[in-house]
Amino acid sequence: MSQTVRWGIIGTGAIAEAMAGAITTVANATLAAVASRDRDRAASFINQLGLASVRANGSYDDLLADPEVDAVYIATPHPLHAQLSIEAAEAGKHILCEKPAALNLGELMPVIAAVRAYEVFYMEAFKDRCHPQTHKLVELIKGGAIGELRHARAAFGFNTGPNPDPDGRLLNPELGGGGILDVGCYPIHLLRLVAGVATGRSFADPDRVVGDGHLGHTGVDVVASALLKFDSGFVAEASTAINAHLDNRAIIAGTRGTITLPNPWLNSRGEPDHAQLILEAEGKTQTVDCPSELNSFGYEIGEASRAILAGEKESPAMSWNDSLGQARTLDLWRRTIRLRYPSESPERFQTPRSRKRPQSRTTPRISQAEIPGLSRPVTRLVMGCDNQINYPHAAAMFDHYLDAGGNTFDTAHIYDGGRQEQLLGHWINARGVRDRVNVIVKVAHTPYCDPDSIKSQFAVSLDRMGLDKADLLLLHRDNPGIPVDEFVDVLHELVEDGRVSVFGGSNWSLGRFNDANAYAAANQRHRFSILSNNFSLARMVRPVWDGCISVSDPESRATLVENQIPNLAWSSQARGYFVTPGGTDNHLWQENDAWDAPDNRTRRERAFELAGRHNVSAINIAAAYVLTQPFPSFALIGPRNLDELETTLPALSVELTDTERAYLNLETDEFS
């Protein structure tokens, strides 16, 4: 590539025009082509801007096929962003895609998978992230100008006027209308940016999002606010509107002072913005000018072009993970006001995919093993259904897991007030895959761990899923105060009624498990077929949750081997304990303090050592330790996005020897 990136613009609307102008202001970019759904519109767009040498395309496909275009700027309404990004990646084009990068996280995850697979540059277009004013803000916060971050408030709202077009992109639910996706995304990205910078990261995602808003007559949000709470204790307010002009400022407060941004969104489509920050610290007020030569579109196209010419796939201005976190936060905000677009319903939602050819797999397919009593084998990796935000997120995850060869889904009556069961049921029914998948339901969690609750909760769970039977029913906890025979009798009846194929216990001691099966054998009852306790390379030092039980210890393992008891291991990768050698990055295991101990640290060091030998990650070694046990061992995984799922899969190709397993588990100090 020369020292100039040749851009093609997709769409001929308002923002396409602003960008076409901005491209002429930077040295490292040229406009090569413009595509419209209508060739005449593309031609008149070019003529009006006086850009005679630019090619006009009458379809987006033509522009993607143009070998003289290096990169595309996607400037269509939001619902087209994800599909066009995937197609552009497949065509080998670098991508700058207008915000929001996709309608939801479920759409964005496959985009990120595609740009990673096709090795193209991709950035979500938040032009203010590329502007000197934002760089200055980051510098001030990093430098401690306002001390430790405590609170911030940011708003972006405008008034569409008295008679806005109900079919236009701002109000039309079919075009992803509403304030949150159009301009609410700006306060969110700014607040996530400062939350990250203040804690030494490039962005941070909130732990909690609560909000409210008003849906107007077309069913999209016309005014809305959200409160974001971050793990550092920082709390932030975001507001948006398309029916009122808001103050459109941001104010960030720390222990030593505040920074006010009178013009945070830098929205000029012509001349450079007036850019300055007001710093008030320790009784002094200072105006910090941020001189700018270009408007923010100019900075943005300049930054994207710089990164492309440097061979970078992501820009530090807006990384892929940053965009994923952004989509997740917007989903959470919309969830609080119950705004679901028609295309997000189970009947309509399709995970965006390449229209031309399926992306080839680089990771192994998920292998299977039999469990007596089940008509279908069970895949070694079982998809945990406990953290899906909404239907698109769930569907994209489940579609991908099914494509990777997975067939078993684990959920529970208590997860998320039943919402996770609903999402799974919607997906199974919408995709028509009931006869291809195993469904695991867990009921009778403490304090309702009793025989009566089994039947009533199970009926509700099936109803939520719209299913008439579960393949596996697990008791979520045990209640040692109740004799095992009472539990077995109820479970036996459910099998006899045809509502369950096999059953088992989660967090059941092996003693109680064996007692239950002794009772079943003596009384012609169906038996417990499976256990679902913690099993992992790291010893569980303290229970992750009350009443939970591990079988990682040598005696339990010996019993599982001797009796060939299948175990479906939860926290099979010790909840992030094996992610980094020092374990400093991941808050999950630190939070509950369940794993950290000197022996586990040695296990982790050894996992990293073997990871090098097997050319996989230490998490893969930890998972392989679980999957290669000499008893039927299955691992429950709870990936939150496609990348976490894909990076788990290499574990399936790791064949650990007996000696390597013994070495990992500190049973020997040598292996060959």
Ligand SMILES: NC(=O)C1=CN([C@@H]2O[C@H](COP(=O)(O)OP(=O)(O)OC[C@H]3O[C@@H](n4cnc5c(N)ncnc54)[C@H](OP(=O)(O)O)[C@@H]3O)[C@@H](O)[C@H]2O)C=CC1
């Ligand atoms: N970064 C920023 O400051 C701004 C960003 N944006 C973002 O840019 C995107 C486009 O917004 P904007 O330019 O204001 O939108 P416009 O409605 O002005 O233009 C959108 C263009 O997309 C094409 N298009 C393709 N399918 C459709 C469809 N079904 N309905 C309407 N248009 C369609 C059309 O071009 P054609 O018919 O020629 O194919 C149309 O001109 C949005 O996602 C928005 O969030 C918007 C404004 C500011």
Ligand SMILES: O=C1CO[C@H](CO)[C@@H](O)[C@@H]1O
């Ligand atoms: O991103 C954007 C910036 O501002 C505009 C309003 O002025 C929005 O409509 C737009 O989508």
